[in-house]
Amino acid sequence: MDEKDWVILQTIFQERNISKAAEKLYISQPALTYRLQQLEREFGTMIVARGKRGVEFTAQGEYIAQYARNMILQLRNTKEFVQNMDKEIRGVLRIGVSGIFARYELPAILKEFINHYPNVEVNVKTGWSAEINHLLHKEEVHVGIVRGNYIWQEEKYLFREEPMLIVSQKQIKNIKELPNLPRVNYETDQTQKTLIDNWWQETFDQPPTVTMEVDRIDTCKEMVLMGLGYAILPSICLKKEDDVHKIILxxxxxxxxxxxxxxLYRERSLSLSAVQAFVDFLKEYDNIKIDDKDLIPQKFE
Incomplete structure (x- = not known):
C-alpha cells in the first residue's frame, strides 16, 4: 500500500461512489475497482460494501481509510517541513477563506503576496465560514479567514471590523419605516444571520416585509441598486461607485x-516559512477602509 492507494481510499471515502471517485482521480472505473479489490486481498478483508446508491465502508474499511488519511497528512507535513529547512521563503500555503471575503478582498491580497513571495505555491479553498473553521480543525488548511466569531483555541487575529449597513437606492429618512418597506434577503452564514436577526428583534416589534429571497449577496445588491427594496449588508460588498444610501446599524x-x-492559525504552522510570511503579511496589510463620510448613523425621529 503506497501513497496512490491512500489517495484512492480517501477519494472513495469522500465520494462514496466508485464512478465519481474514478472521475475525480482521472482513472477508469474498472482500473479503480481492480485496485480496490487488490487492497481487499492485501488486507484480507472487505473494505467497502457496494449498493445501488454507491458504496459503504465496512468497520475494517473505515479504519483503513482513517489510516490512509493520517498517512497522507503525515507525508504532506513532512514534505512541507523539508521544503522549509532552508532560509528561502517557499513551499505550499494552504488557506481556507470565507466566500464573501474571497469574492471582494482575497484576489488583491493574493496578488500582492505572490508578488512579494513568488516561490510560494498558494492553494485556496472557499466556503461558508463554518466550513472553513471545520477545515482548520481537520488540519486541511494552514490558515483560515472566517467572518463572525467561532470557537478556536489557538492563534487568532482580528483582521477586519466593518459596519453593517442598511442599504437602499432611495434615502430612508426614518428608520421606523423599515418594517413596512420591501426588503431583499440573501443566503448567508448563521453568524451573520443571527447578528442581523438579533438587531431587528431588539429594534422592532414586528417582522420585516421580505419581498425577495435570493441565493447570493451580489444578486441582492443588484436588486437594491435597481430600487427594488432595501437590504442589510456588510460594507465589504459595497464599492465607492455604488450609488446607494447607507445607514450604519x-x-x-x-x-x-x-x-x-x-x-485563524496554529502556532506550530508558523514553522513553515510560507505560513509565517502570509500571517505577517496580513497583519501588516494596509486595510482598505470604508469611507465613512457618506455613512449616516442610525437614528429614530
Missing part, C-alpha cells in the same frame, strides 16, 4: 453593529 448603546473578520 447601531446597538441599543449606540455602538456600531460590526462584522468581524478573523485570521
Amino acid at each position: 447601531t446597538k441599543k448603546n449606540r455602538e456600531p453593529l460590526k462584522r468581524n473578520t478573523w485570521l
Whole structure:
C-alpha cells in the first residue's frame, strides 16, 4: 500500500461512489475497482460494501481509510517541513477563506503576496465560514479567514471590523419605516444571520416585509441598486461607485453593529516559512477602509 492507494481510499471515502471517485482521480472505473479489490486481498478483508446508491465502508474499511488519511497528512507535513529547512521563503500555503471575503478582498491580497513571495505555491479553498473553521480543525488548511466569531483555541487575529449597513437606492429618512418597506434577503452564514436577526428583534416589534429571497449577496445588491427594496449588508460588498444610501446599524448603546473578520492559525504552522510570511503579511496589510463620510448613523425621529 503506497501513497496512490491512500489517495484512492480517501477519494472513495469522500465520494462514496466508485464512478465519481474514478472521475475525480482521472482513472477508469474498472482500473479503480481492480485496485480496490487488490487492497481487499492485501488486507484480507472487505473494505467497502457496494449498493445501488454507491458504496459503504465496512468497520475494517473505515479504519483503513482513517489510516490512509493520517498517512497522507503525515507525508504532506513532512514534505512541507523539508521544503522549509532552508532560509528561502517557499513551499505550499494552504488557506481556507470565507466566500464573501474571497469574492471582494482575497484576489488583491493574493496578488500582492505572490508578488512579494513568488516561490510560494498558494492553494485556496472557499466556503461558508463554518466550513472553513471545520477545515482548520481537520488540519486541511494552514490558515483560515472566517467572518463572525467561532470557537478556536489557538492563534487568532482580528483582521477586519466593518459596519453593517442598511442599504437602499432611495434615502430612508426614518428608520421606523423599515418594517413596512420591501426588503431583499440573501443566503448567508448563521453568524451573520443571527447578528442581523438579533438587531431587528431588539429594534422592532414586528417582522420585516421580505419581498425577495435570493441565493447570493451580489444578486441582492443588484436588486437594491435597481430600487427594488432595501437590504442589510456588510460594507465589504459595497464599492465607492455604488450609488446607494447607507445607514450604519447601531446597538441599543449606540455602538456600531460590526462584522468581524478573523485570521485563524496554529502556532506550530508558523514553522513553515510560507505560513509565517502570509500571517505577517496580513497583519501588516494596509486595510482598505470604508469611507465613512457618506455613512449616516442610525437614528429614530
